[in-house]
Every structure is written in C-alpha cells, then in structure tokens.
Amino acid sequence: MFKETSLLHLTTYLLAIVVALPFLVILLSWGDINQEIWAHLLDYLFLDLLTNTLWLIIGVGSGVLILGTTLAWLTTMCDFPGRSIFDWALMLPFAIPAYVLAFVMLDLFSYGGSFYQAIDIFFGGMIAPPDIQSTAGVITVFVLVFYPYVYMLARTAFISQGNRLLEAGQSLGLTPLQAFLRIALPMARPAIAAGVALALMETLADFGAVSIFNYDTFTLAIYTSWDDFRSLSTAAQLSSLLLLFALMALFGERAMRGQSKYHQTSGRAPYRFQLTGWRGWGTTIAISLVLFFSFITPVVQLLIWGAEVVQQELNSRYFEMLYHTLILGGSAALLAVLGAFALAMARRKREDWKIEWVGRLITLGYALPGSVLAVGIMIIFAKVGLAWSSIVEWLGGEATSIMMQSVAALLFAYLVRFLTVAHGPVESSLEQIKPSMEEAARSLGESNGGVIRRIYLPILTPGILMALLMVMIDVMKELPATYLLRPYGWDTFAVRTYEMASEGMWEHAALPALSLVLVGLLPVILLVRRSR
C-alpha cells in the first residue's frame, strides 16, 4: 500500500523547506547591522541580557534538577502519607502557563497582596516579605512551572528500572539511600538530563513571564527591537544568539534521550522505603507546599478573580476570543497532523537516509523560541511581499501588499513549532502497524481499500486524535509568536491574558487564563492516565 512514495517524499522535502526557512533567514541576518541600535544595546542592555540569561540557565537548571529528581525519588521509592495522590498531582503544574503563575505571584507577593500581608501578620517585622520581582523570584516561578518535565521523566526512569538492581546493590552492602545514589540515580541520569534540557528550552523561549517581571532576556530584547526600534534585522541578530542557546539545549536533550533507551529492565512494582513518623509527615508537608504554590495558589486566585468579573466579562468579546483561539488551534492542529502523517509515512520504511536526515531537520522546529520564529517569519513575509509587488508592478498592475501579520503567518509559525508535537503520537501509532499485519490482512483476502479501512484507520485514529488535541492545546497556550504575528483584532486567550496582566489588570486576565488552565488540564489528565 502507499506505493506512491514519491508524493510522500515531495511533501517531506517541502516541510523541510518550510522549517528551514526561518532558521536560514535568522542565521543569515548578520549582513545588515544597524550600528545605532547595536551601540545602544551594547551600552545599556547587552551585558544584562547575557548575565540574566546565564542566571536563568544556572538557577532554573539546578532548581528543576533538584526539585524534580527529589520529588520523583520520593513518590516512586518511598512511602509516606498521601504518596499515591502526589504521584499524579505533581504533574498538574504542566497545565499552568508560566505567564499565568508569574502574574498571580506578582500580585500575591507585592505590597498589599495576600501573601505579603500573611507574612507581615505572622512574622511582623522579623522577616521582610521577599521581593518577587527579582532574579530569585523569576527563577522560582520558572522552577515551579517547569519542574514537571524532570519529575515526569525521572519518575518513568525510576519505575522502569524495577527494583531488582537496587536489591542487588543492597545485597552488596549498600543502604537504600546509597543504593539510590549509586545505582538508580546514575541509571536515570540521561532521562533527568533530558528533562532539565526541556525545562531550559522552555525557559529560554519564555516571553510572557519575563515581560511581566520586567526581567531583561533575549526574548524581551527581540520584542523591543521590533516594537520600539522597528528593526527586524536587529531582532533577527538577537534571535540568532538565543537560537544558539536553544539548539544547545535541544541537542543535549536528543543525545540524552537516545541513551536513556538502553536502561529498560523488568517493571515489577518497586519496594518502597517507608518514611514513618515526623519524616513521613514532614515529606507530606514539603510536597504539599510545592503543589500549593505551583498549582493550588494560581487556580484558587484565578477562580476568585474570575468570580468577581464573570458577570461583565463573559460577553461577546469572550466568545470572540474563544472562536479565534479555537479556529487557530484547530487549523494549526490539522496542518501539523497532516504534515506529521506524511513525514511518518515517508520515514516508515527507514530505507532512505536522506528522508531520515530531513525528518530530523523538521523536528528541530520545536527548538525555535516563539519570538525567534515570529521574527524569521516576518522577514520571510516581508521579502516575499517585496518580490510580489515588484512583479505585479513590472506587469503593470497595482500591488496589494502581503501582510506580515496575518493568519497565514500564524499558521506558518504553528506548523514549524508544533509539527514535532504531532509527530510523536502519529509515529507511535503507525509503529503499531507491523508490516506483517498488512500482509496478514492480504493473505486473509483483503485488498487495498479493505486494508486501509479495517487495519490502518482503526489503529491510527487514537494517535491522530491525540496529536490533534496536543497541538491544539499548545497553540492555544502559545504566546510570543501569536502576540507578534496576529492580525489586528485577533485576540486569543493567551494574548488577552498577557495584555491584561502586563498592565496590572489581574481580574481581567483571570477568565481567559482560567480557560487556558482548564484546556491545559486535558493533556495532563491523559498523561497521568497513561503513566499509571
């Protein structure tokens, strides 16, 4: 079946060009340097950008590493009150976008906020409420939002190790803690490193949270050089620097992910180290605090604000936003899944090394931070627009301008960024169909149509639905590319949340933010169900 591989290959090469173009225009942007702006950047901003970015990498990296690994160790290898609930509940913060936790925390810890007052009342004068709008504050928010990457991967690694090797270690004279440190932890190292790399990629790509905290990073500088200075080339040059950091994180993740595959042993339920008495309850309280700040606080605060404004805000404007969010998410999901399906089919036979490499290139799109991607696409659209109008004028017509900010530009961006997200579930459902199944169906008398209808469609459907859902939700939560590329009047939940939050109008941000958290919970629930 699908003997027409040439069509599949053609589609795959087209996708590769689509993904490669933004990379190329970003990396080739150094030809035209605006000296005035760069002088300004170097004088006032550039050193801050670098030190802030390094602080984020160090702080968030070590924070998610320690928090995620410790939590995973506690929930998989120890027993304490509430363990079975924390086991899945600790994945819930996946549903909270970083910019949402950022503005909730900013309010609660700022002068007059609930946490500020609570600290004031309980410790009055002894300790000052912390300044959340600081490097430590930004790092804390990112750690609370992104630790689930490490938690989830480390947890899976610990569970798949089984306990046979730990028992072997104990039989050789190690205590349970020593066995963990010398056996389980080194074996889980690739998975943990992959989780840290993913968290760092998200941190580097973040635009909303750092903007709300006024913390200068590359994403913010990229936005400023476009919004204040109208210099796409400077934005692209800054983007290329950020891209370097992001690619390093991505390659780190790829390399680690590859290694982690080799450590798979039997999956008997591990024996758990019993934490009794104060140690057990201490653990319970500590983990509750993590969950309290990372999930319960933002959700409760959003509910309180939402309840205040739901009467006025649940109006036609809200439903227009809902419509825009859904239509963008839906069409991007369709595009990405179609692309992912073509790619997965072309890669299926694994015969053609060119297709293999093109496939790897295509999945690099995930590493492009949204703001970098937006700058790249604006440059492409500007160039195409210029070429188009000169052609039309040469032909004697009147040129209609091609908009840099349009739905087409948005879909372009979503396709590049989220093709990888769709590719995972589509490919793994395709892998379920072994070549022998198709042959078995044929030997049982089914022809082409029957094989597609009775084998391919029913086996692929769940994976395709999963891919559609995941891309759709990622698009709905996506902020920087949407913010930069959306046509006038196309506000989505993410854009509205950010705009209201960055102006300090928390209540007005609550309803769209709450909507995002709710849809964001869907994939987390699926993740939780699959992980049990």
Place this chain on the structure above:
Amino acid sequence: MTSPENHLSLNHIQCRYGDNTVVHNLSLEIKRGELVCLLGYSGCGKTTVLRAVAGFEPIHNGSIILNNNLLSSATEQIPAEKRNFGMVFQDYALFPHLNIEENVTFSLRKESRSVRHKQSEELLELVGLQGLGARHPHELSGGQQQRVALARALAQSPEVILMDEPFSNLDVELRQRLATEVCEILKTRGITGIMVTHDQHEAFAIADRIAVMHNGIIQQWDSGYNLYHKPANRFVAEFVGQGALLRGTVHGDGRLQTELGEIHGEERQALTDGCKVEMLVRPDDVTFDQEGRHEATIIRRNFLGAESLYTLQLTSGEEILGLIPSHLQEEVGKSVRFNLDMDNMIVFACNLDRAENMGTAHEH
C-alpha cells in the same frame, strides 16, 4: 511436467532483491495434503521462497503453479489476497485493535454475525482456546497468540497454509507440543502445509519431507530419516545432526583405510581406488565394547539423560562423538575400546567435495 497428484509446484523459480539473487533456479513438487519444511540458516532464502508462494514477493524466473493454475511467473502474479492461502507469521501479526473472535473471523466478512460467532467458537476449540473470543491479543501469552494466528488462517478454509518460523518465539517445550498439534490439525483437514524453520527438530517433528536450503539452493529434498542417514553432501551432513568427518583412503571397492584401520561398509558412491575421502561418523554409530576394535581417550562427557554424549580423541588427535546409554558410565581421561557400526557408510570425496561444499560449510 506436473504429475496429477502434485498440488503445488515451484518450477525453476528465481528471486532477486535488486542485483542480489537470493533464490536460484529452485524447484519443488508438493503433494496434496503433504506437510513440508524449508530448513536452513537465516539468510538462506527459505523465507523468500515462502513469501513468493504467498504472493508477497515477485519471482524473476520460473513459475509457481497450484492445481495447474499459474500463480506467479516472471510476468504474471496473482495478488496475495486472491490466493486463498493461510499464512502464519513469526510475530503472529494479530490485529491489536480487534478481539480474538474478530481476529479469527477477519476473512469471513461476508458472513452473518451468528455464522462468524459459530465459526470462531469451533476454531478456537480446535486450537484449544475455547471461551477466549472476547479477549484482546495483548491479554494472551505467546503460545496462545500463535494458536489464534493459526485459527485465523484456518478460518478461510485455505488449500495451502504457509508458516514462517511459527514457533521460534516460544519456549522449547511449548514449541514441540504446538508443532505436534498443528501437524495433527493440518493432517485431519487435509491441508497442504509449508513451514519455514531453522530448527531441525521442529522440521523432523512436523514434516513429511524437508528441503534443506543453503545459499538460495536446495541441497537435499528428502525425508528427515534420509537427511540424517543419507546426507547428499557435506553441507547436509554437517547441518543435520551431529557427527565427525574422518579422513581416509579408498582401497578396492567398499574398503576404506582410516585412522581406525580398515573399515568395511556398504558403499553408495562409486569411488576409484586410491581416492582421498572423508567418512561421516555419527554419534550413534559408536558402541563401547571391551573387546572393541578401536581405542580412544574420553576428553569430554555430556550427560543428556537416557544417553551421554562422549567426545573421543583418537590416537591421531582426530575427534569423534559417541552417543552411549548413560548407564554405561565411563570417566573422562580414561581410555576406552569401541566398535563402529558402519552399515551405512557415508563418504565424501575430499578434493571434489571440498571445492564445492566446504567453502560454504566453513561460514558456520
């Protein structure tokens, strides 16, 4: 060419992958209801032959004929779905999204639901899985999955059933039991069967006739008994069963001068006087006897239960194997006397055979 009792004929078929010819000029005549095995190392082309019969691989020369109807030739190929051949795969290839009953009745799409249900019940009972129709494949063990695959292949009442290493993923005990069961089912229903395997014991257990393949060529097409006792060439002699080759020289007719003195036996091949040869000594040709004609030192003993397998070193340094009832225990290092029972003497001419066959046998 095809005699009336022949059901399925492969005539001089050739299969290629690109420039690489993997099956050379291969011919087989299979009788109706016969169970045959293609036996050989992996990569010998046996699976390609099976897939060509199934219609999954084209042939580049020759023809495949069923009941005097052409199935495949270099120019024509009836598609696999029109052949009505049952196929059992090495990885079972059960459909993961269908339950066992839906898997078994996959080919009965035109029948009513009640007919399908009844058929499924019957077939599952036949393969010993009654009552499991509502389960899904991942809930069954490997052996059970293989039984389902067999039931599914039988559901369309095929004339021929093709099995590609059907038992290789199962443990040894289950493998032999299932092989015997499958053999009985196919015999009762009069279905012609072709099985591909690399396991000679599996082939001996199930097959009426066995084709030993090597490098895309059939080395011998015979019963299991003859493969063991009358191997056609050095490859078959070394591949089937155990044994050792002793160097010797022919004197007159049927007398052979070897390390062990002069050996008499019934000579099948005409060998000229003075020709250098090698004689096949099977472990079961050796019997311990205190007054035996030959002497050797025991260098290894493998206890197998009813028998023990001894490795014996002759004075020249050459080694032979002896399979001896285990109650006649002898210790390692001891010198023993023994006799050779060479009624059935198998001799390969040294130079000639080496040039033709040894090169290939060396691979292993």
